[in-house]
Amino acid sequence: MASADLIFCSRYPFTKQAKDYVSESGLELTSTLVEKAEARVNNALVTGKVKRVAELPDAREEELAIYAGARMIVSSANNRYIISRYAVAEAKRAGEYLAGDDAANNGHVELVASEFGVRFEKKGKDYLVPLSAYLPFTPRSMDYKLTNRELENGFVLVSRHERIRMMEEAVKKKIEGSLPIRAQFSEDITEAGKRMLALIPKLEVATVSVGQENYPPCIKKMLEDLALSINLPHTARVALGIYLVSAGVTTDKIVDYFRHAPDFSEKTTRYQVEHLRSHKYNMPSCSTMDSYGVCIADCRCGTPLRYRDAINGARLRRLAAEKKE
Numbered sequence: 001m002a003s004a005d006l007i008f009c010s011r012y013p014f015t016k017q018a019k020d021y022v023s024e025s026g027l028e029l030t031s032t033l034v035e036k037a038e039a040r041v042n043n044a045l046v047t048g049k050v051k052r053v054a055e056l057p058d059a060r061e062e063e064l065a066i067y068a069g070a071r072m073i074v075s076s077a078n079n080r081y082i083i084s085r086y087a088v089a090e091a092k093r094a095g096e097y098l099a100g101d102d103a104a105n106n107g108h109v110e111l112v113a114s115e116f117g118v119r120f121e122k123k124g125k126d127y128l129v130p131l132s133a134y135l136p137f138t139p140r141s142m143d144y145k146l147t148n149r150e151l152e153n154g155f156v157l158v159s160r161h162e163r164i165r166m167m168e169e170a171v172k173k174k175i176e177g178s179l180p181i182r183a184q185f186s187e188d189i190t191e192a193g194k195r196m197l198a199l200i201p202k203l204e205v206a207t208v209s210v211g212q213e214n215y216p217p218c219i220k221k222m223l224e225d226l227a228l229s230i231n232l233p234h235t236a237r238v239a240l241g242i243y244l245v246s247a248g249v250t251t252d253k254i255v256d257y258f259r260h261a262p263d264f265s266e267k268t269t270r271y272q273v274e275h276l277r278s279h280k281y282n283m284p285s286c287s288t289m290d291s292y293g294v295c296i297a298d299c300r301c302g303t304p305l306r307y308r309d310a311i312n313g314a315r316l317r318r319l320a321a322e323k324k325e
């Protein structure tokens with residue numbers, strides 16, 4: 001295979017070309033490479049990122065073997081949280097390469113898009129993409145809702161940045177959908193998988209705030225989604241921000257909650273949280289939360305802010321009734 005193709009495969013190891021390269025070249029997973037594969041998964045889980053390595057000729061083949069090893073380790077751990085977090089981190093890595101290739105090597109971007117059966121047509125500075133390809137690969141955000149988009153004869157107009165974001169979403173779904181691999185793994189892989197499982201409590205502790213046990217189910221679910229790097233729609237982010245500000249959570253802590261969001265930007269998040277704080281927005285009612293698609297229980301409290309009182313009230317009424325009996 002030409003070295004230019006090997007560059008493509010090492011940057012985008014989830015593609016068919018990369019898989020074919022690995023099976024044709026018979027790459028071996030040595031114990032050193034397993035260690036590197038474990039470091040890749042560890043980094044993805046702890047920092048939400050997969051480090052890009054210097055693209056030296058020897059490192060490119062190694063990168064493919066490390067990716068294969070990382071997938072085995074994640075499969076051996078066989079845990080949805082790990083799979084989801086790992087897939088998001090790999091997708092971000094691909095997104096960084098795609099952004100670079102978008103300027104310097106557009107052929108790579110088109111090849112990755114074709115992996116998902118998508119063809120973007122250039123239109124001025126933007127791109128047209130068929131609706132059938134747009135719908136499955138758009139992030140969960142109000143910005144991508146069709147009502148907010150320009151449509152042209154069954155095509156949707158997307159910017160260069162949105163084109164990359166769509167492909168990141170496609171990569172995430174592809175990796176998530178392809179894991180776990182069902183196979184018998186060597187001992188060093190299964191041991192590495194166990195070490196990854198042992199990381200979960202630490203990762204969860206990092207996202208739990210004091211008093212969070214009193215948060216209503218909708219808020220807990222949104223925080224869990226963020227911890228798993230699952231994108232929240234814009235309306236849900238605003239509602240979560242208003243709730244946390246009202247609950248007395250500091251801006252630093254709120255920014256930390258959003259840190260794992262796939263499109264996180266510290267500057268924008270901080271600005272938006274401060275904006276919510278200074279404008280003292282009202283918390284949406286439970287029925288409005290329901291219309292946003294984020295209400296997940298029937299707490300009968302009117303607004304998530306009254307959840308704690310409603311639960312305590314119900315508990316007191318239950319205790320009083322038990323006393324009477």
Ligand code: SF4
Pocket residue numbers: 216217218219285286287289290294295296297298299300301302303304307
């Ligand atoms: S009923 Fe209200 S507090 Fe409970 S999950 Fe739904 S929106 Fe949240």
